[in-house]
Amino acid sequence: MEIRPEYRDKTIRSYVVRAGRMTKAQRSAFDSGWGRYGLRLADGKIDIEAVFGRSGTKVLEIGFGMGDSLLQMAIEQPNTDFIGIEVHPPGVGSLINAAGSKDIENLRLYLADATDVLSECIAPQSLDRVQLYFPDPWHKKKHNKRRIVQPEFLQLIRSRLCVGGLLHMATDWQPYAQQMLELVEAAEGYANTADTGDYAPRPSFRPLTKFEKRGERLGHGVWDLIAQRTS
Numbered sequence: 425m426e427i428r429p430e431y432r433d434k435t436i437r438s439y440v441v442r443a444g445r446m447t448k449a450q451r452s453a454f455d456s457g458w459g460r461y462g463l464r465l466a467d468g469k470i471d472i473e474a475v476f477g478r479s480g481t482k483v484l485e486i487g488f489g490m491g492d493s494l495l496q497m498a499i500e501q502p503n504t505d506f507i508g509i510e511v512h513p514p515g516v517g518s519l520i521n522a523a524g525s526k527d528i529e530n531l532r533l534y535l536a537d538a539t540d541v542l543s544e545c546i547a548p549q550s551l552d553r554v555q556l557y558f559p560d561p562w563h564k565k566k567h568n569k570r571r572i573v574q575p576e577f578l579q580l581i582r583s584r585l586c587v588g589g590l591l592h593m594a595t596d597w598q599p600y601a602q603q604m605l606e607l608v609e610a611a612e613g614y615a616n617t618a619d620t621g622d623y624a625p626r627p628s629f630r631p632l633t634k635f636e637k638r639g640e641r642l643g644h645g646v647w648d649l650i651a652q653r654t655s
Contacts, residue, residue: 427454429511430465431537450517457520463507465536465545472550475532476505484546484584485509485555486538486572491519493557493631498523498531501629509534509541538572539580546584553590554581557630561597573604578611585653590617594630594648601647614651624650 427446454462463470472482481504488494488508498506508531510516516535523531534541559572573593581591591614595601601623608614609621618624626632626648636646 425454425458427451427513427517427535429513429535429537430540431511432540446514446517449521450514453517453521453524454513457524461520461523461531461533463532463534463545465534465540468544469547470545472505472507472547476530478505480505481552482550483507483553483555484551485557487511487556487559488515488519489558490515491522493633494531495519495522495526495528496631497629498528499526502530505530505532507532507534509536509538511535511537539577542580542584548583549586551584551589552586553592554585555630556591556593558595558633558635559593559600561595561600571600571603573600573607575607575611578607578614582611582613582653587653587655589653591651591653592627592630592648593650594626594646596636596644596646598645598647601649604647604649608649608651611651613653613655615654617650617652624648 463475473479483504484507485494486509488510491508491510494506494508508519510533513535516533519533534545556572561571578591585591591608593604595604605616605621605623609616616622626646627650630648
């Protein structure tokens with residue numbers, strides 16, 4: 425298969441597609457495992473229950489990187505079905521390879537733009553949780569407009585969550601955490617599950633990453649925010 429992300433033309437994106445050298449194992453994973461784990465933007469709207477062949481909790485993660493924490497969640501929560509979205513082929517290949525080696529059944533992946541997938545492939549009110557962990561903070565002020573968490577994006581996610589569903593975000597960049605908090609608390613149809621103006625403790629279902637462990641040793645902070653769709 426041709427290994428490149430699917431996305432619609434956009435003026436502003438929240439990421440830069442990096443060429444990133446792929447290992448032989450990552451390339452091989454696309455050939456051997458894409459048919460089992462891959463979903464395509466071009467195929468349009470999916471029936472999530474049909475994709476997994478069962479009903480139950482459905483979770484979508486945006487930007488899973490190399491996929492270590494998403495794989496761990498899929499292993500530890502076998503009764504929950506996970507869909508991951510990532511634009512960088514090495515990460516997708518790595519996760520396909522790892523999932524295949526462990527015979528994981530409750531995981532599917534898009535190599536595509538998250539906004540496109542949410543808009544074109546995910547049915548309204550079909551998700552129980554959306555996860556966005558450590559998105560690019562675009563820390564320079566002139567680049568803040570590239571941040572994925574914007575009012576329109578929050579409403580797109582809200583439309584795909586069932587009522588009562590959760591949006592869980594985490595970042596290690598405090599100014600971005602503050603922006604996320606302000607946007608969520610101003611957004612229609614969401615309620616902060618922590619006290620107003622406060623962040624949530626890391627929930628047990630979100631694994632502590634190697635990156636976080638290193639950050640903790642260096643005294644770096646991580647902020648979790650969990651918002652519930654109320655209407």
